[in-house]
Amino acid sequence: MRVVAALGGNALLRRGEPMTAENQRANIAVAARALLPIALEHDLVLTHGNGPQVGLLSLQNAAYKPDEEYPLDILDAETEGMIGYLLEQELGNLLPAGRPLATLLTRIAVSPHDPAFSHPTKPIGPVYDREEAERHAAEKGWSIAPDGAKWRRVVPSPQPTDILEIGVIELLVRAKVIVVCAGGGGIPVVAIDDGGYVGIEAVIDKDFAGALLARSLKADAFLMLTDVDAAYDGWDTPEARPIREATPDELAARTFAPGSMGPKVEAACRFVRSDGGFAAIGSLADAARMLRGEAGTIVTAAGRGGPLGARTGGLVGAAT
Amino acid sequence: MRVVAALGGNALLRRGEPMTAENQRANIAVAARALLPIALEHDLVLTHGNGPQVGLLSLQNAAYKPDEEYPLDILDAETEGMIGYLLEQELGNLLPAGRPLATLLTRIAVSPHDPAFSHPTKPIGPVYDREEAERHAAEKGWSIAPDGAKWRRVVPSPQPTDILEIGVIELLVRAKVIVVCAGGGGIPVVAIDDGGYVGIEAVIDKDFAGALLARSLKADAFLMLTDVDAAYDGWDTPEARPIREATPDELAARTFAPGSMGPKVEAACRFVRSDGGFAAIGSLADAARMLRGEAGTIVTAAGRGGPLGARTGGLVGAAT
Numbered sequence A, B: 001m002r003v004v005a006a007l008g009g010n011a012l013l014r015r016g017e018p019m020t021a022e023n024q025r026a027n028i029a030v031a032a033r034a035l036l037p038i039a040l041e042h043d044l045v046l047t048h049g050n051g052p053q054v055g056l057l058s059l060q061n062a063a064y065k066p067d068e069e070y071p072l073d074i075l076d077a078e079t080e081g082m083i084g085y086l087l088e089q090e091l092g093n094l095l096p097a098g099r100p101l102a103t104l105l106t107r108i109a110v111s112p113h114d115p116a117f118s119h120p121t122k123p124i125g126p127v128y129d130r131e132e133a134e135r136h137a138a139e140k141g142w143s144i145a146p147d148g149a150k151w152r153r154v155v156p157s158p159q160p161t162d163i164l165e166i167g168v169i170e171l172l173v174r175a176k177v178i179v180v181c182a183g184g185g186g187i188p189v190v191a192i193d194d195g196g197y198v199g200i201e202a203v204i205d206k207d208f209a210g211a212l213l214a215r216s217l218k219a220d221a222f223l224m225l226t227d228v229d230a231a232y233d234g235w236d237t238p239e240a241r242p243i244r245e246a247t248p249d250e251l252a253a254r255t256f257a258p259g260s261m262g263p264k265v266e267a268a269c270r271f272v273r274s275d276g277g278f279a280a281i282g283s284l285a286d287a288a289r290m291l292r293g294e295a296g297t298i299v300t301a302a303g304r305g306g307p308l309g310a311r312t313g314g315l316v317g318a319a320t
Helices: A021-041 A051-064 A072-092 A130-140 A166-174 A206-216 A248-252 A261-275 A284-291 A308-319 B021-041 B051-064 B072-092 B130-140 B166-174 B206-216 B248-252 B261-275 B284-291 B308-319
Strands: A002-007 A043-048 A101-104 A107-109 A122-128 A143-147 A150-155 A178-181 A187-191 A197-199 A221-226 A278-283 A297-299 B002-007 B043-048 B101-103 B107-109 B122-128 B143-147 B150-155 B178-180 B187-191 B197-199 B221-226 B278-283 B297-299
Touching: A002 A021, A002 A206, A002 A284, A021 A043, A021 A072, A021 A284, A043 A072, A043 A166, A043 A206, A051 A072, A051 A122, A051 A150, A051 B051, A072 A101, A072 A178, A072 A187, A072 B072, A072 B107, A072 B197, A101 A166, A107 A197, A107 B072, A122 A130, A122 A143, A130 A143, A130 A150, A166 A178, A166 A206, A166 B166, A197 B072, A206 A221, A206 A261, A221 A261, A221 A284, A248 A261, A261 A278, A261 A297, A278 A284, B002 B021, B002 B206, B002 B284, B021 B043, B021 B072, B021 B284, B043 B072, B043 B166, B043 B206, B051 B072, B051 B122, B051 B150, B072 B101, B072 B178, B072 B187, B107 B197, B122 B130, B122 B143, B130 B143, B130 B150, B166 B178, B166 B206, B206 B221, B206 B261, B221 B261, B221 B284, B248 B261, B261 B278, B261 B297, B278 B284
Parallel strands: A002 A043, A002 A221, A043 A178, A101 A178, A107 A187, A221 A278, B002 B043, B002 B221, B043 B178, B101 B178, B107 B187, B221 B278
Antiparallel strands: A122 A150, A143 A150, A187 A197, A278 A297, B122 B150, B143 B150, B187 B197, B278 B297
């Protein structure tokens, strides 16, 4: 099977944990162990978030020379280097010798007219108390928004339309190279009049970028790996119940938390509607079981319904 | 021809120039225009230095949380993202539509017993007056060394022994993809007992990494592009005279500035001695002319001597 897996930024650096190199390495080592069985058996394309990391780089920039802060597209590129390297190192050390692995810098086109540019929603960097967040907003011109009981900086998160390096990614996957790409949702660029591209300050949602990647590669499965074990009906209520399987239409009838489970469900639906492969949302530790339909929320096209075991068994069988 | 070109960190960010994103973009746009004719006519693999950039990231880290500063291997990875993205953007915008270009994160193995780890020599970051450099050394544990009339931080610069991603680079070159790789000399790693690798704090010299890259790819030409037009006899004296052509043996009999022209000459000799291709050292603006043997210092294997025009004409002809 051809599998695209998206790792949440919070799977790489847990919420509230200090953003040290050691913590990132330790979390990424855990992620690598969870991904290993998939890497050994399938063609794996790995993408990842960068919310905490791009926020950290922005704070480091501001602390050194606030007047010379680098724009977000360059910071996105830096996080692709940082996280790609750590993933490559940890996963590479678990793979048999000679199994190639590559991290590819990835630019993703967005529309300059995307409404996200006037309505920033993507949280980056650490969480703050409201008062501290408001002080940063006043001093640095940040947009801020609540995140649970805390507050965070938010930046524009436009929709990805086109992965500029998709041809190279396809070439590498066919050559049985494990590819880390589209990190942090890709580096956002917009087309210019003479046919080229320039960077733009934004952070693309990594699940939407992952869905586009999975669709563009005609993947058999698209896994979104996070710190909860499934999408839930009645999340945060006493009646909370994990959704084991659903079609895009069934999910469209429900509501999920914006900026959290909402984009994952939407990304799953986009991929499944466009392609016919299946999507799964769940815990990083369950990655291999999700691929067998044994864990997480499994999203498949209408008409493939039926009992979970039989249906996903059939799906995986058909796709292998 | 298969051409490996190494861009000096100072070609990306001129000495003494503020390290802003705008300055880097502007310099990289100039570099892209100089490289375009080569990219259009040949298979181009591009590598680059990161001295100013990795120094900047280290200062940004220290300004934010000095106790949580990221190690140099991770900062090297970040600079591969930053510089690779800018090169890709500027060169990509000059290329005809559909000509693929990829930036590949690159790890390069070094020996943990390399004497460089006890004798740091590689300058990174900005230049300082002596007094300021000594204050940083005392406060942050830096090693420092003179750089012209100024002082800079120096870090270990071990010899590269093995490019871990070389198979993927070869695959991309064969597929006619322009590849940006081994940026900043590559991310330095050392082999561990169970067959894997871990990062180590160092900055590999990008010319030595470039020579290894050129040798590993069996390149026809290895260009080192910098801010002087050639290697000189009697540099900084009234008798200064550019060296137009030489063999490795002829160069070995001379001395060049350590940490500056010295490593370039040594890198040229290593490549030429191992392979039979030719190396050239010169100004970024002369890149295309250097490839035709019309500018820079041209280094060829012994026995290929003769008048410059005839010799390099023959060489280029033989390699095409």
